[in-house]
Amino acid sequence: MVKRGSDELLSQSGVTVMAPAAPHHADNNNQDSAAKKVKLEQNVGKPSRVIHIRNIPNETTEAEIIQLGLPFGRVTNVLVLKGKNQAFLEMAEEISAVAMVAYFGGCVAQLRGRAVYVQFSNHKELKTDQTHSNAVIFLQSASAQAALQAAQAISNSAGAALVAGAGAALQPANGGTEIQGGPNTVLRVIIEHMLYPIVLDVLYSIFQRYGKVLKIVTFTKNNSFQALIQYPDTVSAQTAKTALDGQNIYNGCCTLRIDYSKMTCLNVKYNNDKSRDYTNPTLPSGDGDAHQLLTNGISAGGGVLAPQFLGLGSGLASPYGVGVGGVGLPAFGALTLTPASPALRALAAPPLPLATVLLVSNLNEEMVTPDALFTLFGVYGDVQRVKILYNKKDSALIQMAEPHQAHLAMTHMDKLRVFGKAMRVMLSKHQTVQLPKEGQPDAGLTRDYSQSPLHRFKKPGSKNYQNIYPPSATLHLSNIPATVSEDDIKEAFTKRGFTIKAFKFFPKDRKMALVQLPSIDDAVAALIKMHNYQLSESNHLRVSFSKSSI
Missing domain, CATH: 3.30.70.330 (RRM (RNA recognition motif) domain)
Structure with missing residues (x-):
């Protein structure tokens, strides 16, 4: 496919070209196709605000194309040619387009696991032509409008426009070799509402769609499951962050919350179910502690690498009945970037067996x-x-x-x-x-107990699913009647043999409170003995583990 063909596609799709540059000519007919391809990929064209992206997967969305350009500056228009494996991206400023082409000229971009090629278009501007019935006019579609609005909002708030000097800042070192770390190449991922166990291989399968994943470390901190994921460059990291932040891994749960880590490089010493260095497959599989895994330091406070989340080990494939590493998992669905519904689509179907x-x-x-x-x-x-x-x-x-x-x-x-x-x-x-x-x-x-009135999740979509946390020394109390005081509750625990370290009613809802015990062991025993404790004629205490502390 030569450049002239892309111009014809634009014309057929109802796009008016403003002040096009001189077209590129095909090589001599006697030149073999391999040489043509090499020459085409080396020739990125003359600078233009419009960027031509080739070899995109058929199911690519306009949001994904926008995400490629977002780290370099504001995006003003996008055109995806369905079935033609091509797209055009218009940047607000030419210098942004120059930075993008300069960067991807030495580091091939990836979309949905496929290498895509980035070069300048012959066109100086994209304008949609509504008289063409077969035009793919994404700018006027609701999804494209939402994608562009979201991209512009992110650009404005995060200062994503990489203007003067961006090309030099983003160009890979050593003539296109990978950057092994640097500011904003390491993402910190927190998984909220984790109803299903999430393991390292599932994270790899998701995040490798947006660039080459170099290293992953998983741990727990502040009673939440977290991961650090290192990319070779800031563009891959920012693309993954933009696409995945707020998305659910499984329907209605396992929500990804993503920001940048202060770390610039992960030092992984073991390849196992807790950490992985994909650049060094020869590492041993020892059960390293957190301080052994990371030399740049994650605080051990809060239960780093706590066994509650990581106890599944290498035996995961057996209970789940599928492969890991992305091989046997269901295909991940396309993501739609819209400001109104950032987490409505799951990334995968839960790979769970029927074992109960x-x-x-x-x-x-x-x-x-x-x-x-x-x-x-x-x-x-x-x-x-x-x-x-x-x-x-x-x-x-x-x-x-x-x-x-x-x-x-x-x-x-x-x-x-x-x-x-x-x-x-x-x-x-x-x-x-x-x-x-x-x-x-x-x-x-x-x-x-099938008919027990004490089941917490018998109602479909119960809010109790949103408040599931690992065992902790702090218990969440609910269903407290207004007539019951703090002293009444403390006395009830004391009579059962428990020591109360701290107590606090919720300021906006006195029906709920937090009670802190000396240890997790004490809290487990207190939950067993105090759940369903009768506080009044019509109120029984409800007890669960809390993510908070007093």
């Missing part, structure tokens, strides 16, 4: 009961049945209502200390928990 039964072991058999397990696991899903094994009373089977609830419970509570012992939680091979037959010895070790 958990095997729980290493329990304190002197203390644990079916009711205690029902209450504790009920924080993460609706428990249907609990069976403490008759011949092995430190183990139990717990059946959840939904597969994702079983995975939530496993993610948050594997290795959690309950009544002084570190509990182990894994998926069971059993499909259901069987009730004992008549006459069969059971001693009250099996209970059916």
Whole structure:
């Protein structure tokens, strides 16, 4: 495909060309196609505000084309030629276009995993012509308007226009080799409403769509699952941030919140389920701590690399029933950048099995009961049945209502200390928990809770799903009647043997409060004993873990 062909496509699509530059001529007919391609890719053309982008995937959206140009300056028009694998991007200033072409001339851009080629267009300006019925006029479509408005808003607020000197600042060093770190090449990703476990390979599959991912480190901080992701250049990082910030990985949950890290380079020492250096596959797979993984320092406060999120390990492929590393996962859907609905489309379908039964072991058999397990696991899903094994009373089977609830419970509570012992939680091979037959010895070790009024998630779309957090020393209390005081609540906890470190009512809603205990162990025991505690004739206390502290 030669440049002349792109001009013809523009004409057919209803785009009026303003003051075009002299057209490029094809090479001699006897020149082979390989030589033509090399010459074309080396010839970026004469400077113009209009940029010609070739080899784009068929499903590319105007928002994705805008995101390519956004780091270099304000975008004023966009045209995607559906089925022609081409697009045209008009920048507000020629210097912005020069910076973009200079940068991508030494570092090929990527869209949806495909290399795309960036050069100047022959055209000096794009104008839509409404008289052409077959014109692809994105500027006048609602989606293109929204995409441009969002891009302009980001440009204005973030100062994204890279004007004088941008070409020199963005040009890859050493004649096009990768930049190994630098300001704004490392993204910090926080995952909110994490109803499904998110592992390193899922993050890689998502973020590699916007550029080559060099390194990833995952950890937990302030009771939230986070990741640091390093790109070779600022354009890839900014493109990923613009496209993914506010998006959901799965429908209605696992929302990505993205900003720039203060770090300029990640020093990864181990390739495992917690960290990965894709530039050095020979690293060992040791279980490095946070201070071993990062030399530039993430505070260990807040539970870095806490096991609640990372306990799935390398065995992930078995319970999920799919491959990792992006190979066996469902294809990620196209993203639509609109200011009104930044997180309405999921990036992937949850790769979950139908397993709903958990095997729980290493329990304190002197203390644990079916009711205690029902209450504790009920924080993460609706428990249907609990069976403490008759011949092995430190183990139990717990059946959840939904597969994702079983995975939530496993993610948050594997290795959690309950009544002084570190509990182990894994998926069971059993499909259901069987009730004992008549006459069969059971001693009250099996209970059916399917009709319990204490289920937290029985209503579809329950808001309780938005307030699921890892076990912490601070408990969230709700359903407190107006007649109950702080002293009443403290006294209720004290009578059950718990020490209260701090207490605070919510200032705008006195029906809720936070209570802080000395340790997570104490908070787990307090949740088990105080959930559904009767505060008045018609009010029972609701207790869950909080992400906050007092």
